[in-house]
Amino acid sequence: MAAISFTLNGELRQESSVSPTMTALDFLRENAGLTGTKEGCAEGDCGACTIVMVRNGADRLEAVMACLLVVGQLDGAQVVTVEGLTERGGELESVQQAIVTQDGTQCGFCTPGFVMALYALRHSGETVTDEVIHDALAGNLCRCTGYRSIVDAARTACSVSGKDNINSRDDSNTLPASDAYEAGGQLYFAPKTIDALIARRVEYPDAPLLSGGTDLGLLFSKERQKFPVTIYTQNVDELRRIEEDDTSFTIGAAATYTEALPYIEAEYASFGVLIRRIGSRQIRNVGTIGGNIGNASPIGDTPPCLIALDSVLTLRGPNGAREISLEDFFLDYRKTDLAKDEIIENVRVPKLGNGQIFRTYKISKRYDQDISSVIGAFRLTLENGVVTAARIAFGGMAAVPKRAIGCEAALTGAVWSEDAVRQAAAAIEEDFSPIDDHRASAAYRLRVAANLFVRLYRDLEGADDVEVMAL
Ligand SMILES: Cc1cc2nc3c(=O)[nH]c(=O)nc-3n(C[C@H](O)[C@H](O)[C@H](O)COP(=O)(O)OP(=O)(O)OC[C@H]3O[C@@H](n4cnc5c(N)ncnc54)[C@H](O)[C@@H]3O)c2cc1C
Ligand code: FES
Ligand code: FES
Known part of the structure; x- marks a missing residue:
C-alpha cells in the first residue's frame, strides 16, 4: 500500500x-x-x-x-x-536568539518546546500582547528558569515580523x-x-x-x-466544515477548537473563554469538539455548554443521517447512543435568541491546562425582569453531562433576583448525587455547583469580582 x-x-x-x-x-x-x-x-x-x-x-x-x-x-x-530552524548557515532563528540573549534557559530540557511554541506564535500573524504570549506558552512547562525571562524573549522575538526560513x-x-x-x-x-x-x-x-x-x-x-x-477522520472535508446561518452554527465533528473558536467567541463570549482554557494551543490546534463529545467523558468541557444551548447532533451511518438532541446522546458513563457503524458528523448549535444570555464557568485546580472538577453552563431567557426559560447543564456532577431540571424549574417564571437564584441553587441536591474522587469530593462538587448560581447572578449584575472568581 x-x-x-x-x-x-x-x-x-x-x-x-x-x-x-x-x-x-x-x-x-x-x-x-x-x-x-x-x-x-x-x-x-x-x-x-x-x-x-x-x-x-x-x-x-x-x-x-x-x-x-x-x-x-x-x-x-x-x-x-x-x-529545522537553524539549517541555513547555522544562524540562530530569532526566537532562539532571543532565548539566548534574555537568559531564557537553564537546564534546557524544556527549551526546544518553548522555541517551537514561540516560533508558531511569531508566524501566526497575531498582534502579540502579553496576554497572547501567555496563551501561546500555557502548554509549556519550565521548572527552573522561571517564565519572566522566557516571556521577555517572546516579547523581543515576536515583535519582529515572521521570516519564514522553511x-x-x-x-x-x-x-x-x-x-x-x-x-x-x-x-x-x-x-x-x-x-x-x-x-x-x-x-x-x-x-x-x-x-x-x-x-x-x-x-x-x-x-x-x-x-x-x-x-x-480529519482528511474528510465535510467533517472539517463550519457553517453559519441566521439561527445556528453547524460545526463539523473534525473541525478543531482553533477553527471553531472565532465563531463561538463571537456569539457566546463566555464559551469562547472556556475554549481558550481547554488544554493549550498545541491541544486546541488538533483537538475537536467532535472528539470531546465522542469520548463521552463526564468532565468534558464542551458538552454541558452545548446541552445548555440545546444543540443537536447529526450521526451518520450506512442508512443515512439521523439527528439526536445532544442531551439524549449520553446514556451512561462513557456510553452513548452512537451505533457501531455510525460516526458523529456535526453538531448544530443554536444562536442566542431575543432576551437570551449564556454563561459558562469552569472550576479546576489551575486556570490553564486543567481538567474540570465542575463545569456549569446556563442559558436564560429574561423578559422584563422575569426568567421565562432556563436551560442549565453541569459536567462533573454525574456519570454523564446532564441538565439540572429541578434548578431550571425553580428559576423558570421567577423574577430575576438573588433570592430566586439562591432558591434555584438549593435544588442542585435533588438534581445530582455526584461522585467523590481525587479531583473533588461529592460535597465540594455540590457546594461549588450551587455557588455558580450566585456567580451567575453577580456576573449578570456586573459585579466586579467575577473576573477574580474566574481565576
Ligand atoms: C494536555 C491535555 C489537556 C486537555 N484539556 C482538556 C480540557 O481542558 N477540557 C476538555 O474537555 N478536554 C481536555 N482534554 C481532552 C481532549 O483534548 C478533548 O476531549 C478533545 O476534544 C478530544 O478531541 P480529539 O479530536 O483529539 O479526539 P480523539 O482523541 O481523536 O477522539 C476522542 C474520542 O472521540 C471519538 N471520536 C472522534 N471523532 C469522532 C467522530 N467523528 N464520530 C464518533 N466518534 C468520534 C474517538 O473515537 C475517541 O473515542 C485534554 C487533553 C490533553 C491531552
Ligand atoms: S512529552 Fe510532554 S507534552 Fe509531549
Ligand atoms: S530550562 Fe529547565 S525545565 Fe526549562
Missing part, C-alpha cells in the same frame, strides 16, 4: 514501513535521529515535544504536541522541528495524503469523503476513530497499544 509522505525540515520523507500509530515523537527521535524534540510527560501536558506543522490542506503553521500525534497524521504535512513550503502543501497505509500488520485508513469514511466504519466497526488524537493519542503514547486498524 501507499507510503506516507511529508516534509521534515524541508526534506521529503516517504515512509512505507513505519507503524502508522508510532508516535511522531518516537519517530522523530528514534527513526529520524532528531533528538532536539524532547519527551517529558508523553501525555500532552508539558510541551517539551512541541513541533510545528502545516497540516494537510491547511495554510498555517501550528504548534502541536508530537507525543500525541501518530505518524499517520503526518501524511501530506510539512513538519518542522527545532533542528524550505519548500509550497511543495509540501501539494503533497497528496494517502487513503490507506499498512505497515507492521497495522492498517491505517484516512478516507477523504464521508461516504468512504462510513464504508470503513461499516467494514471495521471496532477500529478506533481517530480525530485530533488528544484523547486517543494516550493509548498510543502512554499505553503503547497497537490497534490492527485505525480510521482517521
